[in-house]
Amino acid sequence: MERSTARRARKNTGRVTLSDLAALIGVTKVTVSRALNTPELVSVNTLERVRAAVQQTGYTPDLIAGSLASNRSRLIVALIPAMAGTVFQETVEALTTGLAETGYQLLIGQSGYDESREDALIDAILGRRPAGIVLTGVVHSQHARQKLRESGIPVVETWDITREPIDMLVGFSHEKVGKAAAQHLLAQGVKRAAVIAPGDRRSQVRTQAFLKAFAKGAATDPAVAIPVVTIPSPANMGDGRRGLASLLDEHADIEGIFCGADILALGALIEARARGLDIPRELRVVGYGDLNFAKDTDPPLTTIRIDGTRIGKLAASLLVDRIQEGEVDQRVVDVGFKLIERETS
Known part of the structure; x- marks a missing residue:
């Protein structure tokens, strides 16, 4: 009899409801709800x-209906450029853990590196009315910024810096990263440098800052451009090999190279070894990201470390405080970065 009732529930509605469970057991919906949400009361x-x-029935709670009834969602939406982008993994893991500890669930979406999609993606998110939104990078579309502000939904922009965040921000200066990479190579005596970098906006900010700082520090002729190879985002190891090969074929006197991603630096190291170059005596290499393989390359990679775990923890904490308390003590947190000096430079 009980199994027959459960089968009819699935056939008529497509899913077992709270009412179906109550009828199956012979109790009220309130009793079933208490058993599921506050079991100590039954x-x-x-x-x-x-x-x-x-x-027996495979019942799952209707979280959307529950959030509508209470007018409070427990869902946080985060947009990252690429699921395969390991540079963001620490942030996603810390964000997931921090939110779960306070009863919120994280839904991750892939935004890609095409900022022209920004408005449509944000419209799609706002239409679902999540409790909070985490964005990778600073939103530049004025239309999107206005809609996010008017929505009343707490927003944290991450992995970038701006003086005018939409709501809250946890990040760092990409301009300072590029400058730090240039100053490091200059300190190592490099006089002729080059860049291999992804083409997304944040990477290009680092690149332009590197070019400006290196040209100034090396006192080079402004008419002589520092060579740059730009790779479509997301980049891969092969891009690094081909990028360095292209640079060396045309500029054999390069002494140092800044790679806008560790995966590009890995490819560059492989190409350098294939050409018989001595790293760092003949070519110094600096990466970005300090990914899990950076310390194990041959030789170990000098790179710029971003504390992705701290970004995720702070983003989660700010969101929860904002949702539950309405205010936060600090709306903008600059986590900075650290240049990790190893044997490639």
Whole structure:
């Protein structure tokens, strides 16, 4: 009889509802809801019956209906440029853990590196009314910024810096990263440098800052451009090999190279070794990201470390405080970065 009722529920509605469970067990919807959400308020016998019915029917709670009824969503949406982008993994893991500890679930979306899609993606997110939004980078579309502000949904922009965040921000200066890479190579005595970098906006900010700082520090002729190879985002190891090959074929006197991603630096190291170059005596290499393989390359890679875990933890904390308290003590947090000096420079 109980199984027949469960089958009819699935056939008529497509899913087992709270009402179906209540009818199946012979109790009220309120009792079932208490058993699922506040089990300490029901008897052990009732709790066991509800759990048995849930297991039998495969019932799953309707979180959307629940959030509408309470007017509070427990869903946080985060947009990252690429699922395969390991540079963001630490942030996603810390964000997931930090939100889960306070009862929020994280939904991750892939935004890609094409900023022209920004408005459409943000419209899609706002239409679902999440409790909060985490964005990778600073939103530049004025239309999107206005809609986000008017939505009333707490927003944290990450992995970048701006004086005018939409709401909250946890990030660092890409301009300072590029400058730091240039100053490091200059300190190592490099007089002729080059760049291999992804083409996304944040990477290009680093590149332009590097070019400006290196040209100034090396006192080079302004008419002589520092060679740059730009790679479509997301980049891969082969791009690094081909990028360095192209640079060396045309500029054999290059002494140092700044790679806008560690995966490009890895490819560059492989190409340098294939050509018999001595790293760092003949070519110094600096990466960006300090990914998990950076310390294990041959030789170990000098790179710029971003504390992705701290970014994720702070973003989660700010969002939860903003959602639950309405205010936060600090709206903008600059986590900075660290140049990790190893044996490639």
